[in-house]
Amino acid sequence: MSVTVTLPDGAELSVEAGSTVEDVAYEIGPGLGRDTVAGVVDGEFVAKEHPIEEDVEIEIVTESSDEYLDALRHSAAHVFAQALQRLHPEATLTIGPWTDDGFYYDVTGVELDEADLEEISAEAEEIIEADLPIERVEMSREEAFEYYEDNPFKREILEEEAAGEDPVSFYEQAEFRDLCRGPHVASTGEIGGFTLLEISGAYWRGTEENEMLTRVYGTAFPNESELEEFLERREQAKERDHRKIGREMDLFSVPDHSPGCPHYHPNGMTIRRELEEYIRTQNDELGYEEVRTPELNKAELWKPTGHYETFTAEGEMFAWEQDDTEYGLKPMNCANHAYIYDQQVRSYRDLPVRFSEFGNVYRNEQSGELSGLLRVRGMTQDDGHAFIRKDQIQGEIVDVLEAIDEILGHFNFEMEYVLETQGDNAVGSDQIWREATDALGDALESEGLTYAVDEGEAAFYGPKVGINAVDALGREWTIGTVQLDFNIPERLDLTYTGEDNAEHRPVMVHRALLGSFERFMGVMIEHFDGNFPTWLAPEQVRILPISDDNVVYAEEIRRELSDFRVGIEDRSWTIGKKIQAAHDDRVPYMLIVGGNEEEAGTVSVRDRFERERGDVSPSELREHLEGEVAEKRIEPDFLE
């Protein structure tokens, strides 16, 4: 019997049923056959020995395919495991997949530290040097269970991932053998660059209740130079780390006495104030009225909304007894805003009623989670709640999404939109959740935004659109959110009087445009590498007098530019050193003033891109800066 395989270019080929991917490649051409390392069959990455039993779409993976790197790293994981077992026979293997930039292997029954990694690395190099052929072998399920008699993890994989497979596949190189679907490269020698990177813990199957395993991260490349480039990129990423830049530019610190609670230094606060002012104007335009509510409340405030239960269950709420009463620091602003809504009888004519607040909230995040400005315990959200009628849902959400889109445009950010759906901790009926989720999805689609769906990830009260950014180290963080909530109005019995003179239930929209000022600034610092747009730069202009004699003239120029944040470098340094310091401080504009400028009443302008122009009149520069700042242009462009 023959089956039809469809190639990526649309061509069709008829082959015997049971032919392998490799056989198909040889059918196409002997050269391709020899180069085959694996295949993609109906979108699934498979070993070259994978048999074709029905009509499929097939793609042959060779050394030049992206998938080759995955296979190579998968094999590198095996090489690590082999080296580990040679040096530590007591180690039990669990899983060892490839990842976006390398591989890891989770093991247990062995304690490893960094010195062990070096030894294992050396052993792995020998395995690579020996160029051991990697071969696929099959075993019956029964044999496999017997083989893994002492390894409950592999037995669990046999029962779950490999349920019903008989025989099951193993990959072998010399004395090493591992249960594995593949694919792998043909021999260990194909790994040109190999390194072990980190050692850490990881829960079996990613569940906190399970045993903690030892995870070793590594990566591999076809050759040494690509590995070096990878390590170089990693080092460069560290240079962009907002914690490092925050220290260098004196923006903020998170001292030992306030873990997770950043202190803004004057430079950082300048940036934050600009952000706050900008967001205030956005909130005004969107029709939000600013309110202010306290951090300290009785715990009972959060009981009807469900916050108390949710946050205390996760140990995330700061709450304590005082004078026989339980108090807490607010973890969210919703309850206080709902309270203000409820202080009046609301008519359908009043809606939407919208409150905004730069709300300081506190959450007892696990100590291991804290990370500079990106993950904190005390933060200020640019929070807002709109209380609306059901017929206003679509319009309200669309307005917020458009505002976020406009804001992000001023930062040159590319964000990923994610729709998060009902999770285990959800309150309210499934019906309500479905409606709310559909409404968010519809709004995203009507805005033409592409988005991913994260099932079960929403907050407890309603589905959420998360706007995600990536930091310098490739970690993803949620910035802004839009959440639709039918539950809290219900639980708090919020109402408005309708046209029919009956009571109706409003819907709540929870939204944050930037998210928290902390996280947004953290992401922004890394995104700009500290080179802030002029409107945000703590020091927008620095005047560099050629000699001390020019300091008085520098003062004069500063008065001329009094609408901007202008510093004067008055240390008795050479001009070269003053320029260097200004570059180090990432100041957008430097004005060099010496005898010539003083005589002509001009300045010599240099920007942080090292562009220069002499004979500039201060008023021309001032007019330019006014426009650049007002329009929030991303790069200093006077010298373009």
Next chain:
RNA sequence: GCCGGUGUAGCUCAGCUGGCAGAGCGAUUCCUUCGUAAGGAAUAGGCCGAGGGUUCAAAUCCCUCCACCGGCUCCA
């Protein structure tokens, strides 16, 4: 919270096989007054994260705690 790592001058880091606490940058003072990415000299600056232990002697070895870094889990 869990696994591994780190904590020495304002910053970056040496010193850690136990024996007088170091460098560069920065700061201060003096000299230099300089034309587009580091001029010179001198001086000051430390509870070696905190507490306990071992020792004649601890930055160094051991224990506990705190904070930070990477990862897991969890989140704006």
